[in-house]
Amino acid sequence: MAKVARSPKLPRQRVRYNRREALVGLAFISPWIVGFLVFTAGAMIYSLVLSFSNYNLARNTMAYAGWANYERLFTDPKLAAALSNTLVYVILAVPAEIVVALGLALLLAAAGRGAGFFRTTFYLPKMTPSVATASMFLLLLNGNTGAINQFLGWFGIQGPQWLVDPAWIKPSIVLMTLWGVSGTMVIFLAALKNVPRELYEVASLDGAGPIRQFWNVTLPMISPVLFFNTVILSIAGFQVFDQAYLLFWRDQSGGAAGASDSSLFYAVYLFQQAFRQFKFGYAAAMAWLLFCIIMAVTAIQRAVSKRLVYYEGE
Amino acid sequence: MEPKRRALLAAVAAGALLFTACAATPGATTSGGATQAGAGEFAGTPSGTLKAWGFENADDVGQSRLDYVAKQLSGVTVSLDATAFDSQKFITRQASGDMPDVVQMDRALVATYAAQGLITPLGECFAAQNVDPAATYYKNVVADVTYKGDIYAVPQFFQPPAIIVNNRVAKAAGVAPEDIDTSNLDTLLAAISKMYKEKNGKPTTLGFDPQAHSNTQLWMLALGGKLTDDQGAPTLTDPANAAAFEWLKKVYDAQGGFAKVKSFSDTFDFFGDKNQYVADQVGAQMNFQWYPNVLASTMKKIDIWTVPIKDASGNTFAAASGSAFVIPAGAKNKAAACAWAVGLTSSESWMAAAEARAATRAKDGAPNTGLMTGRPDMDQKIKTEYVKSVGNEGFDQTVSAFYDVLPSGASFGASPAGESIKAELSNALISFLSGDKDANTALADAQTAAESAYQSVVG
Structure with missing residues (x-):
């Protein structure tokens, strides 16, 4: 212009x-x-x-607080626990979501007849409301009678107490997250459909098997989408709220019905500070810290991607 | 970019930002405030429109009281937002200056909102309605809603806890109901061990389910612990709290440990026809007074007996939260709000509710377990007039046992950090029972967090 x-x-x-x-x-x-x-x-x-202020809800007034809210970020042990839980969740959830979504997309891409049916079926979980999904996972993940532990029992594996044992709470939330992986799967499917067929034909003529073709043709060609999904899922991971809140922190009166600090994620703690304890200034400072962390992680991912991502035409 | 276009874009951006800023200008005043309402605001004939928030899914008891008070306040048009209390919604409405005139909330929240200046002290309201709270409601119920000497809510309901024993399981194990004695840990543990059953390492019958993870404050107080000091400051590192934690751990460990008990109890059909007493999944379980109403529908399939929770000295102990009506500082029709809230807890209102409940029970062919209103006079009157024997000794005894514990009610204490204390204590107990932390560390961490919440309000 x-x-x-x-x-x-x-x-x-x-x-x-x-x-x-x-x-x-x-x-x-x-x-x-x-x-x-x-x-x-x-x-x-x-x-x-x-x-940068202390907000009084009753009077709807703000008092300048300087850097006090930011300084408190570094001395609040609960915040450190929440941040640590969130980081562990991101580290577990993002690779798991990428692998499962890509795996499902590869299966769908290979499907001939009935591909539309499977695409719709695979996408249905994404349409399920979070509350319904949480209720279902409360049953699936029950340590004594849950379907997941019963399935593990067939192989002689005694499943853990998913929702009670602090060591298994985050993996159980990751499992619940995987239920909604179909959004990512659809993006991968679109990318897979765009890989030129002739590349596979040439690779095949050169003697490359399916694994070699996946490694040397598919992955480089979909690497921009892989990068995109990694960034988007990482951002979403840092903001995880629904799953933890619905499974552990719903109790309105503040009591945690079965929750412990191991299920306290950053966004849940931020919500509690703002809407349960009325510390809006501190909650806002927490939000900006999270924003900076996400920016930093995204910047690192972007820097690393320059070596790993292949853009056609560049 | 041309200067004109640049100016146009700048104006659009500035306008939008100005609009945003106007939506929440710091320093803007609202109709609310932390000031105490004067007597004039509560006095006079109630009139106009009353915006009320509460009574989600009102049952026969709730609806009959609403109908009664509507007739009494014929000059008032009630606009009822019949949804559950939600702190986020309350805050949003406060910030936008669109507060209801009266709100129903849990008593555990009252001191927190009072400390923030978000709700109005009701001393003048009670005076305007000629009600003496100390003579009307249970002392512990009034204490729950009293902050710094002022009563901030009109309380309703006190449904105390007790232990409902499954006689079928107990008898088969050679356990008597008196053995479920929380003042004698050795006897209790022996009874638990006798009644507890498991299959493939998983519980099939619990000896005693204290439901401690969701009622931690109750068990702390029952076991001699201390939640707050006189000012409402948290005292979670009190040595008695650690001792109470250890007591609960022994109870859970006697039946497979907390994780197994919790996972098993999560599968109970708590409100259904195959509840834990029908299915013999518990030998005994702590429950509140409303639960016999649930069990009434399966009365013929169960054999129950109820014993009180006892403190270390063997005295009956009871503490329970409940709801209350508060008047927000920003309420515009405080006279109507006061008359409505007090009217809902009047003796006539409760008797209307009792009559409605009796009619419902008669229609359903179910026993009437009475109403526990938060008012001792009403509780006894309703019991005398409406609670009759149903010809089932155990069920009759259970109904009677809950009435017996009413005079032993204790307050959880009103603290500006009440929500935080409750949540942190529960977290600490779960961390301890799960083996994540030892009792002292868990309680010290909880104290730090609760103290921080307390200081942020009063500091």
Whole structure:
């Protein structure tokens, strides 16, 4: 837009047309612009201001608190526990989701007849409400009578007390997360469909088997999508809330019906600070810390991706 | 970019930001405040529209009381948001200046909201309605909603806990109901061991389910522990609390350990026809007074007897939360809110509820276990008029046993960090019972977190 406007070679009529076209374009996207400014940028700025203050809900007033809320971030042992739990969850959940989603996508890509049926079936769990999924997993993961432990029992494995033993709480939440992996699977499926067939034919002529083809053709060709999914899932992982909250922290009056610190995730703790303890300034500071952590992790992933991701045409 | 276009975009952006900022300008005042309402606000004839929040899925008891008070306040139009209390919703409504005039919430939350100045002290409200709270409600119930000497809520319901023994399991194991004695750990452990059964290392019958993970405060107090000091500050590192933790661990360890007991009890058909007493999955279990209503539908399939929870000295102990009506600081029709809340807990209102409950029970052919209103006079009157023998000795005894423990009620204490104390204590117990931390470490961590919550309010 700016380049066109500055070009001295374009006739005046064309410039006027381009300007009108730009204004029409702006008008069309203005609902989004307003929404972004009000609900994203505006909210973020307000959150930043809030993080430097102590907010009194009863009087709807703020008192400047300087860096106090940020300083507390480094001395709050519960925050350290919540952050640690969240990091462990991300480390467990993201690779698991990538592997399962890619595996399912490969199966679907190979399916001939009935592919549509399987695609729909595989996607159905994503459509299940979180509350229903949590209720189902409470039964599936029961340490004594749950279906998962009964299945393990067929192989002589005594399953753990998934939802009670602190060591197994995070893996059980990862399992619950995998239930909704089909969104990622669909993105992988689209990527797999876009890999040129001739590459496989050439590889096959060169004697490459299925594993070699996957490693040397499929993975490089879908690496941008792999990178995209890794970033998106990592961001979502740091913000995990639904699963832990529904399984362990629903009790309105504050009592944790079966919860311990091992199920305390960062977003759950942030929610508690804001809406149970009315510490909005501290909760806002927590939100900004999480934002910085996610930015840093994404930046690292982006730096690493430059070596590993193959973009066609570059 | 041309200057004009740049200016246009800047204006759009600035406008949007200004709009956002206006939506939540720091320092903006609301109609609310932490000030105590004057007598004038509660006095006078109630009129206008009353915005009330509570009574989610009101049953016959709730509906009859709502109907009664609606007739009494004929000049008031009640707009009822019949949903459960939700702190996030409360905060949102407070921030937007759209507070209801009266809200039903758990008594455990009252001191927290009072300390934040979000709700109004009701001394003048009770005076305007000629009600003496100390003479009307149970002392422990009033203590639950009293913060710094002021009563902040109109309380309702006190449904105390007791231990319902499954006679079938107990008799088969040679255990008498008196053996489920929480003041004598050795006797209790022996009874648990006799009644406990397992198959392939998994429980099939628990000896005694204290439901401690969700009722930690109750067990701490029953076992001599201390939750708060006189100011409401947490005292979770009190040595008696660690001793109580150890007591509970022995109870769980006598029947497979906490994890197995918890996982097994999670599978109970608690509200169904195959509940744990029908299925003989418990020898004894701690329950609250409302639970016999659930068991009533399976009365012919069960054989029960009820014993009280006893403290270390052998005295009956009972503590239970319940709900209450609060008037937010930002309420606009406080006179109607006060009349409505007090009217709902009036003797006439409770008798209307008792009559409705009796009619429902008669229609269903089910026993009437009475109502436990939070008012001693009403509890006894309803018992006298409506609670009759059902010809089942064990069930009759159970109904009677819950009435017997009413005078032994204790308060959990009102603390500005009440929510945090409850949650941290529960976390600490689970961490300890799961083997994650020892008792002292778990309680010390809980104390640190609860103290932080307390200081953030009063500090």
